[in-house]
Amino acid sequence: MTVRQAEPTTAEPADPEIFRRELTGYCYRMLGSGADAEDAVQEVMLKAWRAAGKFEGRSSLRSWLYRIATNTCIDAIRAGSRRAMPVQLGPARPPVEESLADVLPDGSWVSPIADDRVLPPEADAADHAEYRESIRLAFVAALQLLPARQRAVLILREVLRWRADEVAALLDVSAAAVNSALQRARSTLAATRTESARPLDAPSAELVDRYVDAFERYDIAEFTRLLHADAVQTMPPLAMWLRGSDDIGRWMLGVGAECRGSRILPTSANGCPTFAQYRIDPAGGHAPWALHVLAVRGGKVAGIHSFLDAANLFEAFGLPAHLD
Structure with a gap:
């Protein structure tokens, strides 16, 4: 590239x-x-x-x-220390509460960056595609090797x-x-297999719209149909990661069920579709929870990289500190 x-x-x-x-x-x-x-x-x-x-x-x-x-x-x-993605640091975990026990040390995971911090506004469409490819999470993680x-x-x-x-x-x-x-x-x-971050075509853009709609309605049956069978979800700073649409669905209906009722705002990171998730705040409105960077491949979602360091990331991305 x-x-x-x-x-x-x-x-x-x-x-x-x-x-x-x-x-x-x-x-x-x-x-x-x-x-x-x-x-x-x-x-x-x-x-x-x-x-x-x-x-x-x-x-x-x-x-x-x-x-x-x-x-x-x-x-x-x-x-x-070398930064990495959780999938490089250990095996997938089951979608149970016990998997939450291990937390990665500070500064040990690859973190996202907003597109507008690195993508040149003057570049044409072809150049933008190459820029996006060169900052995708999987490629940046491979560079750290x-x-x-x-x-x-x-x-x-x-x-x-x-x-x-x-x-x-x-x-x-x-x-x-x-x-x-x-x-x-x-x-x-x-020797490193990486996810692709090719520009979204019209069907892929429609897929992302369906993904957001299913998430906000918390229709997990529809949500998991949009994932590849071997899709992965990572959640830094948690060491755990999930493999497979079935386990991701079980997680969302089980330990992760507090995400029900969330609101989603679109943003852009690492040349990929990215969403800021705000969970219901018991004090009212919705509070920052996670930044989700998606990897789309072949018409389905191949990776959901959910960064839980919301307080720092939302500020860096210029996102609201709270939704009323």
């Missing part, structure tokens, strides 16, 4: 802020966390401001900022289409070393 970006010209803007959106996308792929990516880019901008007097113009401003961003991300990766420098090489070469000599200059290595790292990264990703 490739993400087309305009090449720098002699009239390249001198303000680093013009590159914030694309740098956020780069740092998100590197770090697997929307919040961490935002923090990393803020650090990049601060470092660039402090070192502005040392920038001699031997490379483009974009290349210089990517060097700072790469080093910032590599340092963060080395200092923290790679060592930091291999991760950077693959993103720069395969996603952003930098030449081998450009990546070599950024990483201070030879072009041969870049090509070797790229081959190793490709081999690792080739």
